[in-house]
Every structure is written in structure tokens, then in C-alpha cells.
Amino acid sequence: MDFLSAMQLGFSTALQPLNILYCFIGVFIGTLIGVLPGIGPSGAIAILMPVTFNIPSVSAIIILAGIYYGAMYGGSTTSILVNIPGEAASVVTCIDGYQMARKGRAGPALGISAFGSFIAGISGIILLAVLAPSLAQIALDFGPPEFFSLMILGLTLVIYLGSASMIKALMMAAFGVVLGCIGQDPILGNPRLTYGIEALFDGVDLIPVIMGLFGISEVLINLEKKEQREIYETEIKGLLPTREDWKQSAKPIARGTLLGFFLGIVPGGGALLASFASYAIEKKFSKHPEKFGTGAIEGVAGPETANNAGTMGAMVPLLTLGIPSNVVMALLLAALMIHGTPPGPILIESHPDLFWGILASMILGNFLLLLLNLPLIGMWVQILKVPYKVLSPLIIMFCLIGAYSVHLNVVDIVIMLFFGGLGYLMKKYEYDAAPLVLAFILGPMLETALRQSLIVSHGSLYIFLQRPYSLISLISALIFLVLPLIPFIRKKRKKLIAEGG
């Protein structure tokens, strides 16, 4: 059916009073979950799922999906306010968002985050509606070799993440890769680096690591400072982004949307890469890259937009092929199956009201989230006025609860505290945490993809060059690697010419 009548069908479903209510409940819960560090949307969705058994399929997905993208909106709040990323996707927002908060610009940071997420959400849904069936094939075409090359491209972005010495960034990345190896060997299943500790069998979980590296370490470092004034600039400079902010953020938002959406389509981790990639690209294209890391609004606008666009992109393989890209998508898949509407190639034709109803409801949800989050900015900013000696124990308490809530396992708390201490040392000696996190996430995925590809090709490395997507990714990675060298080479040439002539 054509686009207009499809949208009509969708909105007629989404705007039924009950569905509007479900949408609101979903995004509200999602925002709360996103703000609380540690507890993620997957837990909430799993617990609420039985509640949705008795309501129609559309309504169930409306509420569950609402939790998911609602959490994406809320996740940046703690990243900006207190440097605690609620989940992997919010890590990058910490880098510049928190610095903006320290300079009294928490309001604009939160604001541009909300607006960027909104723009990304709406654009993502439109892209989803228009391109979904054609994009489905891309998701299928992404096999181990393509994945490997994409991860290589991702890792080269490490170069752009570090602010200080390149050597230090690479050291942290290497450490991240080793950390990622802890756990079961992805191909053979034997435990690696677990030292017999059963809790490490599944590997070190990401959430405690990032909460420790960013959140706890920040509290520890701040305890060294004598006065509150040195941590947060007490004069709050406005609550919303200024025109200047908008001017600077426009292009990052546009780039972030496209980047995030298309990366999100890649099943199994594309969306995670989106925020890191956006940050790296914004830094590369910026006229003042040295400002990144001290509170550049582009460093918030781009990644946050990419995040939300990635969420929509992740829906493509789910709705069109039934392939979940992450845990939350798997839950949505389960919910759809339990309701007797398994997603897949026939979903759009056999249940158009379901497909378009979900899309229309997501548009509604994004509006609701903007309405929810903007007024809250004023409230959040007040939190920063609380004396740090009261705020810091509260931060630690929330972190402890959050870390425990991931698996209800005390080991996660120990891991978080360990990385808190480590992060503190890293900050003191100026080692960046972002490359570590990126490598920690990408390393295992890269290893798995490499080994799977080599099994298929019987050991031949040519497989990476034979497939088009893979070749493109590898060439791009090479370009990104070589790019920083060009000015260096130019200088050397000039020097040689000057000396020779």
C-alpha cells in the first residue's frame, strides 16, 4: 500500500486512547529506567512482559518499545550530570557532556541531547518506514567477514577518541581487548582468563566496568578537590541550548542520524558503534578538535543523535526479518511471537496494522518524550546545586545498586569498585577510558568474526577482500588510519624541499 494510506492506518491504530496510554506508560517507565544507572530496559521489559500477554499485540509492542527508546532518552541524563553512563551507548556522552555540566552548561547539554534524540527518532522512523524492506537484505548480507571489517573500521576510530598521547590511547585499547577475552572462548567454549572463578565464566560485564571507570572514579578524583566550586560551576548558564549551540550542532545531528541509523541495521552491535563513530567523526570534521573533551556541544549532539537513530535502525532487522540485534530486540521478538505475530518477511503484508501501528506509535512516543524531558531539565539542573559532600555518597549508592541490579550478583559490585579505583589512577595519569571501553566491546566481536570467517574460508585471508561490504570497510579503515599522517608527511616534504633547494 502507498505511504500515505499506510500512515493513516498506523495512526488510526496508534491514536486509540488505550494505545496512547500504553505509549505514555512505556516511555515514562523507559525514561526512569534510563536515568537510573545500571538497571537497563531489558530487565524492565522482561518483568512487564507477562502483563502484556492479555492485551493485543500492537499495544504490547507499543509499551515495550516505548520503554526501550525512552531509556535511550533518559540514559544521557546521568552521563551529563554526574559522569555515570547508564549503559554502553551513553559512554561517549560522558566525555563532553559532563564537562559542559561542570561549566554550568548542563541545561544546554541536556537540551541538545533531548532535541537531537527527538530529531533522530522521527527521522529514523521515517527512514524505517520508507526503506525497511530494501534494507532487510543488507542485514542478511552481513556475515562474519563483513562484520570483521566493520569492527576493524571501528577500532581505527580509537585514534580519534583519545585526547592526550596516542600511545596511551593504544595501550588502553590493548588492555580493553585483553579484558574482552575473559570468559568463554567464543568458538571452542573453554574458559579463558577466568582463574577458576565461575562468575567470570561469562566474561566481565560491561555495565559495572563503565560505571566504575567513569562514575566511581570521577567521585574519587573529586574528593581530592577542596571546594564544591571546583567541581561544578555554581552559576547555571541558561537552561536551553542557545542559537550558537544550535548552529554548531546542526551538522553533527544530521550526520549522527544517518550514521546511527545505518550502523544500527547491522545485527549484533552496530548501534553500539554508532555513538563512538559519531564522536570520532565530529572530532575529525570539527574546526576546533582540541575543544573536544572540554565541553564541545558537538560531542554531545552527534553521539546522542546517533544513539537514537541506531535504535530505529535496529528495528529494521527485527521487524523485517525477525533478527534481533541486541537483548532488547530479542525480548520484543519473544513478545511478538507469544502474541502469534512472529516478525519476519511477511509481517508487513500479513499484519500491516501491527507494523504501521508500531511506527506511528513511535512517532507519538518521541513527541511525548520531548514533552517529558524538556521540563525535567530544570529539575535535573537543580541537583547539581546540592553540596558535593551530600551528592557524592548518593552517587556511590546509586552506582552500587545499579551494578548489583545487572545480574543480582555481588561480583559485579566488586568489578565496579575495582574499575573505579583503576579509573581513578587512569585519570590521575591522563589515560583515557574511552578507548578501553571501545576495544572492550569490539574486541570479542572482532575475534569471533575473524575466526568464523577463517573457518568458512578454510584459513584463507582473501575472504575479507572478496566481499564488497568487507572490502569497503577495510579500505575506509585504511583511509582513516592514513589521514592523520598526511599533514605530517607534508611538513616533512616541505622541510626536505627547503633543505635541499
Next chain:
Amino acid sequence: MKKNRFFSTILAILVLSLTLANLAWAKYPEKKIRLIAAFAPGGGADIMARALTKFVNPYLDGRVYVENIAGASGAIGFREGAKAAPDGYTLTMLVTTIMSAPNVTKNFPTYDLFDPLCIVAQDPTMMSVRTESRFKNINELITFAKGNPGQLSVSTAGVGAIDHLYLAAFAKMIGGDFTFVPYKGAGPATVAAAGGHAEAVGSGYSEAFSLLQGKKLRPLVVFTNQRSSIFPDTPTGKELGHDLVVVLWRGVGLPKGTPKEVKDILVEAFRKATAEEEFKKMISQMGLQPIFLPPDEAGPFLKSQNDLLKGIAQKIGLVPQ
């Protein structure tokens, strides 16, 4: 003064009588029953556990709740369930993983640590190729595999996973030699086959459900006793002369030593829950087959499946690490 004493005595008698009532007729269930799901929320085991809870609670005074104890591929949750007190207040969701994992991992809890309560769903296994595959039927695949050892790539849910085991057995039976490419679970494995990154994949019917329905995957052979009503044109392994029947299952287990009275109450509750039309419909919509096997049937079924899988694992040389 006298009036006060009178009233307080009456009050004391009333309060005491309440406690006496609790002591005298202690009837199961009187406190909350936890159903352990040894995996993270969202997985098949978890969804089944939540669905079961919804349907069985009316028969057990609403006492049942799901507790996720994830970790170590289920080892932590299974172990917790096996060593719990055998008073009927701890149930464990059991899935076929408990039979495949011990072959690959040392000290993984085995199914015989549990007293089986019932099997509630089954999932027939099959081998599929993508719709555009060059193999039009199973015989073409067999011919190719025999003539080109190691050239047929098959995606699996992981090393030592059940599909790896029965496809390895199948390969031996037909005299072929597959190259197994391990993925992280049945989901990615089926998607890889559908995308052409592997030539074939083994899976339960429910695991390939949406891809099969969406015509991205085509079944070549089913490993069941008779042909599936959903794929009437797909031959069984038995018809081809290879006697291989493997069934994925989901059930509930109790710690060993649970008293018979408690067990009987539970069996009845689950029997009634799984007999409900709503439940059967929900199970079928997930691609599973509803079935109810009480303890005396579940026990032998589990043993035969376990021995089959263990035998295959040993034959292909899997050593627990």
C-alpha cells in the same frame, strides 16, 4: 481493671487461635514458590517460565514467581535449583542445554541432579538451507557432502551445542564430513544460513520459525519419528535410512528427595495449566509443540535423550574443558 483484663484475655485467645490455625493445617503451598530460570530475561527458557507461571498460578494460589539466575551458560542457576531444599518451594526450568553443556564444560550440572516433574513443550529438530540454495532436496546435499569432504559449511549454535551434536552424528551416518561454523546461539546461526554465509543449519523448528515462514529458509530433513504436518514434503531421517531422532524440550525439575504429596500437587497443577487452550495456543505460536509428560514418562525420555547426545559427543571427540 477487671474489664481490661477480660478484654485482653479475649484478644490474646483470638490472636493465638489465628496462629494455631496456621500450624494445624499446614497445606502446600503456603509460601512463595520460586521457579528458577537459569538464563537472562528474554531467552526461550525465561519466556516459557513466565508463560507457565501465568497459567499455573491459578492452581497454586498464585504463589509461583520467576527468579532469573543467569550466568555460566546456565550452570549457576541449574546448580542453585538442584541443591535447594526439597520442600517443593524451588522449581527449576529445565531446557535441553543441560544435556549438551556437560559435554563441553567441566563441572556443569547434569540433568540427573534433578527429579523431573514434567516436560511441557517439545521442539522437533531439522536441517534447513536457504531458499535459493543449490540443494533442491536432501539427497543432493548428501551426494555433495560425500563427494566433497569438508566443503559443506554448516552453522551451529556453538561448539557442543545440540545442533552441532546431531548434525555431526548425521554427517557420520551419511558418510560425509561437514565444516561446522560456530555462532552464538541458534538465532545468529539460522540468520547466517539464511544470508548464505553457511550452506545449511540445524535447529529446532521454533528457532527457525520466522525465517521458515518468511520463506528465507527451506527445510531439507526432519529428525523425528514421522513427518511433520507443517512440512509434509520434508522426509524424516528415518525414511532415508538414518535412524536419528532428536527432540529439544522444555520442562520443570525438582530437587531430589521432594516428598510425594508435594510432587503430586505440582504435577496436577502443571497438567491442568498445560491443558488449557490458551496455553497450547501460545506455545504453538512460538513454534513449539505442546505436550505434557508426567514424571514417570519424563524420566525415561530424558535419560534416552541424554544418553544419545552424550554418545555422539564422545564419538566426535568432545572433551569437557
